[in-house]
Amino acid sequence: MPDVQRAQSVRGVRERGRGHLQLVRPAVQGRDRRRRQTEAEGTVKGVARREVRRVAAGVLQAPAEDDVVAEEPLEIRAQGETLAITMRTPGADRELALGFLFAEGVISSRDDVGRVAHCGRPDQEGYGNTIDVVPGPGVSLDIDRLSATRRGTLTTSACGVCGRRSVDDVIARCAPLPVARGAIAPAAILTAVEELRSRQPNFARTGGIHGAAIRDAHGNVLAAFEDIGRHNAVDKVVGALLLSGRIPGPDPALLVVSGRASYEVVQKASAAGVPVIGSVSAASSLAVDLARAAGITLCGFVRNGKMTVYSHPERIR
Structure with a gap:
């Protein structure tokens, strides 16, 4: 779907007003009631309940409630401007916003950030879907870098780089990592990917959410998050490590990462200086090309004691 059509498709969930984005969802009151009821019932954040009809043995069954992954827009603002709108699973929005801005080169360290908070009041409709990043004292964020590489402001849960003017822009920003850094045993990658599922409670509930985790050289998990968008899950773990x-x-x-190794996953790993990536499924051609240029060891099909190494196999020892 073209970017313009995507932007039009979310017009029902957003409306500009008074200099910032007001989120307006169809049947807002009904949805808010369902969300409040869901929260009252103790459902995990990031998961919603919806009525479904199952088919078994060729017979349509009676209506029942089922868990589905939540997906809502998050507007990321800084210095009075809307920098991006991403479709994400609510939760860890602060980490998501900072990870996104770090990968885009808008911020370079925790010191660049003074405050990160949701806009509005908790009793307002749409509260929690707009977040404002306030720069630290004496800091001016390089928001021009972002506007120069994006055609629009909407990023879907399926694509983290759809709005870029040029793929070459990302490649130019990925300084190669030294191959001497980051030697790793195959068993460490296999174990990390295998254990990722245990850190995806909402996947167990819905079957429809991605996961990402970052480990140190000793195998310790530094951060792990879920999101309907794989690139968002990576932004969340990067943002968490930026904060720490x-x-x-x-x-x-x-x-x-769960699923395939996509281009934007490699780009975000490069920005964060992570030398090795392991994914459950395949890698795309652009992901492989970028990993080779960025000095990253990219491993796909990491399962059942095997993996395919697409780039810089010299780190695997």
């Missing part, structure tokens, strides 16, 4: 001061730095050694 581990990025930029030497600690992140391995990024593991």
